[in-house]
Amino acid sequence: MKRATSYEEYLAAIESIKKQDKTTWFSAGEKALTADEQKLDSYMKKKRDALLGEKKYIYDAYSPALMFHKAKTDIMNNDLFDIFKRMPQGGNLHIHTGAAWNTEKFTEMLASNPNVYVYWDPDNAFQRTIPDGKLFLFSTRPDNPHCYNYQQIARLNSKIFIESKKRLTFIDPRVDDIEYIWGGFNDYFTSISSILKVRSIYKDYYVAAFKYQYQNGNDYIEIRAGISALKENNDDEQPRNDELTGTPAKPMIYSATPPECLTLLKEAYLTAKREGCPDLKVKAIVAPSRRTSQNFDEDITNAIAILKQTPAWQQALKDDDGSEFIVGFDLVSEEDINHKTDDYAKEIIKANSKVDFFFHDGESNWVDNDNIHSAWALGTRRIGHGINLYNFPTLLKKIREEDICLEICPISNQMLRYTKDLRIHPVAQFMQQGVQCAICSDDPQIFETAGIYYDLWEVYHGAMIDLRDIKKLIKNSYIYSAMSPREKAVKLAAWEVKWQKYIRDMQPLIK
Ligand SMILES: [Zn+2]
Numbered sequence: 001m002k003r004a005t006s007y008e009e010y011l012a013a014i015e016s017i018k019k020q021d022k023t024t025w026f027s028a029g030e031k032a033l034t035a036d037e038q039k040l041d042s043y044m045k046k047k048r049d050a051l052l053g054e055k056k057y058i059y060d061a062y063s064p065a066l067m068f069h070k071a072k073t074d075i076m077n078n079d080l081f082d083i084f085k086r087m088p089q090g091g092n093l094h095i096h097t098g099a100a101w102n103t104e105k106f107t108e109m110l111a112s113n114p115n116v117y118v119y120w121d122p123d124n125a126f127q128r129t130i131p132d133g134k135l136f137l138f139s140t141r142p143d144n145p146h147c148y149n150y151q152q153i154a155r156l157n158s159k160i161f162i163e164s165k166k167r168l169t170f171i172d173p174r175v176d177d178i179e180y181i182w183g184g185f186n187d188y189f190t191s192i193s194s195i196l197k198v199r200s201i202y203k204d205y206y207v208a209a210f211k212y213q214y215q216n217g218n219d220y221i222e223i224r225a226g227i228s229a230l231k232e233n234n235d236d237e238q239p240r241n242d243e244l245t246g247t248p249a250k251p252m253i254y255s256a257t258p259p260e261c262l263t264l265l266k267e268a269y270l271t272a273k274r275e276g277c278p279d280l281k282v283k284a285i286v287a288p289s290r291r292t293s294q295n296f297d298e299d300i301t302n303a304i305a306i307l308k309q310t311p312a313w314q315q316a317l318k319d320d321d322g323s324e325f326i327v328g329f330d331l332v333s334e335e336d337i338n339h340k341t342d343d344y345a346k347e348i349i350k351a352n353s354k355v356d357f358f359f360h361d362g363e364s365n366w367v368d369n370d371n372i373h374s375a376w377a378l379g380t381r382r383i384g385h386g387i388n389l390y391n392f393p394t395l396l397k398k399i400r401e402e403d404i405c406l407e408i409c410p411i412s413n414q415m416l417r418y419t420k421d422l423r424i425h426p427v428a429q430f431m432q433q434g435v436q437c438a439i440c441s442d443d444p445q446i447f448e449t450a451g452i453y454y455d456l457w458e459v460y461h462g463a464m465i466d467l468r469d470i471k472k473l474i475k476n477s478y479i480y481s482a483m484s485p486r487e488k489a490v491k492l493a494a495w496e497v498k499w500q501k502y503i504r505d506m507q508p509l510i511k
Pocket of ligand 1: 096332360384442
């Protein structure tokens, strides 16, 4: 740049650069806002500016710069909170079984069941084997002093009840300890892993979870579904006095018949739909953990070979309207320390399956983590997270050109310490460079969020986007979903009606 010779020339140079950036912006092709939408947009900007006025120069006081568990109360008290909460938020393309509901409600449900027990032994030296707070359903009282009856301790509101409940969320102050993060996250899933294998609990949990997310603004959900064998109770897992672990659950091997957990998951969705969520639609992505090594190759080969080709699966896993319920395959768990996506590439290619892939990849800040390259080369339809894509400009260009959407989970990325300050979350850069994104919640039960309105609030305030961008992010949750073109058209048209009503409803509030 040659040096400006006048102030006007200097301003023109800056303006020209900013204008060029706008042409690559991810929502550049979207329609202009209507007059009523513009009023809401201006109101939101005014409120955000006011918050910035108060907080801008106080390091760590602006909510997106704070860890979510510390910012949550401020966010809930913020003037724009209800604006986001009442928004029709479209779909949630990235949420996991086991972390899809709400801890307060889940523990209430458990406390109403006299057969639920919680394991609690503060002297337990094997926390990673059986963490304190692990939940079970036993048909009779177990002969183990460390198994507490959940109903009894809930009635007493005892210390163990309170503490064990905290372990089910990331509001627990232990999340300030960096060494705890993924360990604590895995402990959570271990804590609920046995009780969520119990048929009756499993079904009730997912009916309630789908209703809850629907009531909180999402009428479409794609859930990453772990596969496990279901049972009547956890009697075979009773921790004995002389050893801390019960019988380990048998690994689930995929077979020609779909596992019961998937058919029950579908039933739970259809029940929720019948019971007050008329336009709810749920689809599932089969998602084993990349953490497991035992039988894993076999599982993967079987899974991707049969998911779409076996008539029994096709039949059992159709929605009642004839559309597909099981829509794809993914690999989950912490990427940086577990198997790379490349470790499964040969098997995945060999299977030559028709199954669609929705890989969790790039949930990392390391430049030498190239899982996202593997996801792309294996033909993924979307990418879960994709955080470290900012390290790879050529791949980013490909992902933009091939219209592969990123499932962005801001609060999850922050709580798991990938982007501690959401003002510098790479979603801003991805949107700037025209990469399509959708906002998702990942594990709302652990992070204590609902719908995707906390995440949208964070992106609005962290990445300084506007209402038109929010509309595009929401619409992307349908456009880049695994729905058929016909299903997408129906959902988008219905959303447009809900959105217009929402804009009308907001007008009296923003005067
Ligand atoms: Zn995830």
